Amino acid sequence: MPTAMRSKGFIAIALLPALLIFLTFVIVPVFWSAYYGFFSWKGFGDATFIGLDNYTEMLKDPVFWRALRNNLILVVSSIIGQVPVALILAILLSKNSFFTRFIRSAVFMPMVLSTVVVGLIWGYIYHPQFGIANYVLELLGLESWTRAWLSDPKVNMLAISIPINWANIGPYMVIFIAALQNISPEIHDAAKIDGSAGWNKLKSITLPMIWGTVVVTIILCISGSLKAFDHVMIMTGGGPARSTELLATYMYNSTFAVYRYGFGSAVSTMIMVISALLIGLNYIITRRKPS
Amino acid sequence: MSSLTTGSGNSGFSKKTLLKGLSGFGKLLLFVYAVVTLYPLYWLFSSAFKTNQDFFSNPYGLPTEWMTDNIFRAWELGNMGRAMLNSTIVTLAAMVLTIIFSLLAAYALSRFQFRLKKVIVMLFTVGLLIPIHSTLVPLFIMMNKIGLLDTYGALILPYTAIELPIAIFLGMAYMSSIPREIEEAAMIDGSGWWGIFGRMILPLCLPIVATVSILAFLRFWNDFSFALVFINTQSLKTLPLSLSLFSDGFGTDYSLTMSAMAIAVIPTIVAYLILQEQIMKGMVAGSIKG
Numbered sequence: 001m002p003t004a005m006r007s008k009g010f011i012a013i014a015l016l017p018a019l020l021i022f023l024t025f026v027i028v029p030v031f032w033s034a035y036y037g038f039f040s041w042k043g044f045g046d047a048t049f050i051g052l053d054n055y056t057e058m059l060k061d062p063v064f065w066r067a068l069r070n071n072l073i074l075v076v077s078s079i080i081g082q083v084p085v086a087l088i089l090a091i092l093l094s095k096n097s098f099f100t101r102f103i104r105s106a107v108f109m110p111m112v113l114s115t116v117v118v119g120l121i122w123g124y125i126y127h128p129q130f131g132i133a134n135y136v137l138e139l140l141g142l143e144s145w146t147r148a149w150l151s152d153p154k155v156n157m158l159a160i161s162i163p164i165n166w167a168n169i170g171p172y173m174v175i176f177i178a179a180l181q182n183i184s185p186e187i188h189d190a191a192k193i194d195g196s197a198g199w200n201k202l203k204s205i206t207l208p209m210i211w212g213t214v215v216v217t218i219i220l221c222i223s224g225s226l227k228a229f230d231h232v233m234i235m236t237g238g239g240p241a242r243s244t245e246l247l248a249t250y251m252y253n254s255t256f257a258v259y260r261y262g263f264g265s266a267v268s269t270m271i272m273v274i275s276a277l278l279i280g281l282n283y284i285i286t287r288r289k290p291s
Numbered sequence: 292m293s294s295l296t297t298g299s300g301n302s303g304f305s306k307k308t309l310l311k312g313l314s315g316f317g318k319l320l321l322f323v324y325a326v327v328t329l330y331p332l333y334w335l336f337s338s339a340f341k342t343n344q345d346f347f348s349n350p351y352g353l354p355t356e357w358m359t360d361n362i363f364r365a366w367e368l369g370n371m372g373r374a375m376l377n378s379t380i381v382t383l384a385a386m387v388l389t390i391i392f393s394l395l396a397a398y399a400l401s402r403f404q405f406r407l408k409k410v411i412v413m414l415f416t417v418g419l420l421i422p423i424h425s426t427l428v429p430l431f432i433m434m435n436k437i438g439l440l441d442t443y444g445a446l447i448l449p450y451t452a453i454e455l456p457i458a459i460f461l462g463m464a465y466m467s468s469i470p471r472e473i474e475e476a477a478m479i480d481g482s483g484w485w486g487i488f489g490r491m492i493l494p495l496c497l498p499i500v501a502t503v504s505i506l507a508f509l510r511f512w513n514d515f516s517f518a519l520v521f522i523n524t525q526s527l528k529t530l531p532l533s534l535s536l537f538s539d540g541f542g543t544d545y546s547l548t549m550s551a552m553a554i555a556v557i558p559t560i561v562a563y564l565i566l567q568e569q570i571m572k573g574m575v576a577g578s579i580k581g
Binding site for chain 2: 007008010011014015017018019021022023024025026027028029030032033036043089092093099102103104105106107108109110111112113114115116117120121122124125129130132135166170171174175178220223226227229230233234248251252255256261264265267268269271272275276279
């Protein structure tokens with residue numbers, strides 16, 4: 001039998017590498033950025049302590065507020081664009097057959113592609129000269145709708161949200177299929193005996209049964225949209241005139257291109273605070289539900 | 292359905308045909324949806340084999356002449372071989388570290404009671420919630436100070452760090468389903484904890500190793516933001532970073548850029564076609580825990 005001492009040694013050595021890497025590269029940076037947020041620093045030489053100046057500058061910067069607004073647009077558009085579509089697909093595809101497997105794997109496919117490739121392809125799809133987006137609109141007789149999708153500030157956030165939705169519907173669909181297949185066959189039988197079918201059954205039986213899963217997917221949508229960075233970086237870089245800036249691209253663009261590491265740290269800390277607030281809000285809202 | 296319709300005769304029959312008609316229409320809609328979903332990929336691959344003139348005059352059809360030459364030119368000009376090698380090195384190294392470290396930690400956390408256990412589990416839970424982009428600036432400053440910037444390590448270590456929490460939680464959940472009697476038997480045989488872990492637990496954990504590998508592979512292989520910030524030297528650039536620069540450098544040579552993208556995408560698509568069931572399950576397990 002291993003002695004208590006040997007167990008202790010084993011626990012320490014088994015935990016050490018994971019803890020060390022995780023603390024150094026995830027937890028410690030959080031404190032570093034909180035600390036550097038109070039400084040002005042160009043990346044070389046001495047850092048000067050400037051108190052809350054970085055934060056007041058950020059809060060007075062209209063681009064910061066536009067970035068925050070754009071992030072919220074992405075949150076809303078992914079909740080509206082991903083959850084219902086994924087749910088409908090899941091209901092239609094929940095039975096296993098060759099056909100449903102084929103459609104499922106087609107819908108899931110974009111998820112495994114690199115975000116850079118997704119961004120580049122969709123950048124071309126929106127291209128004013130040869131992009132298929134405008135071509136399809138012309139075919140449908142909607143010439144007046146054609147435009148430079150990624151440069152028109154009225155629509156460019158919407159245009160950016162479409163590829164993000166396109167790439168992310170797959171996992172939610174699979175989550176919903178798993179939840180639907182977990183509903184016991186007795187419930188389906190009972191519904192049949194009651195003569196409940198179609199929309200009625202969906203509303204009064206299926207949806208309540210998987211409501212917990214719907215809440216989870218909405219939470220995943222929110223946290224996923226706050227992580228958006230790559231697609232915007234590739235498609236617009238935050239432009240034109242910073243109209244598609246997200247919090248993460250705002251952080252990137254106001255740090256590395258202009259050598260303002262103190263300000264960038266303050267923005268990073270702000271991103272952390274905003275996500276903590278949203279996660280907390282989420283927690284409160286979802287807890288209040290009796291189910 | 293059949294048990295119900297036998298009793299209701301004629302009306303049941305008509306209901307059944309109505310449902311069948313609907314599902315045929317539904318199938319068509321689903322098929323159209325799938326085609327629309329796959330269209331960008333079709334466009335990518337068909338454009339990859341066009342000349343630039345062909346791409347402009349005939350952007351949506353199949354190539355009039357298949358230019359396999361594009362692939363070789365893109366491979367050469369984009370230094371894709373080097374980029375693929377870099378991506379492979381970084382991805383594999385980070386995967387190995389993630390798997391070993393997370394399984395060890397998961398074993399310690401799922402099988403033993405000790406004082407700091409709750410704190411450590413809490414810490415990893417917080418790690419799941421931290422938005423990774425907010426670590427870019429401080430990590431850049433930190434790695435600059437210790438001279439890690441612009442090396443493979445600048446990617447391998449942060450990749451491992453961000454993947455550890457989810458890998459540990461998946462590992463813990465899986466290990467709690469392994470009966471403790473197995474270890475008790477091994478203890479009677481005189482094995483120490485290392486022996487038990489290496490000879491009994493690891494082999495039993497292969498399914499969860501597969502899930503963690505899939506999640507880690509997709510995240511590391513496709514990562515753009517860390518490579519963008521931490522890597523500057525041309526010869527160290529990974530595939531996604533090289534691609535983004537390629538599209539800047541050869542901005543007007545669209546079919547060549549599409550060729551470069553096709554090269555980058557083929558390995559993941561092949562892996563997906565072979566392993567799709569596992570990939571779907573793995574990503575769903577990862578996203579729900581995350």
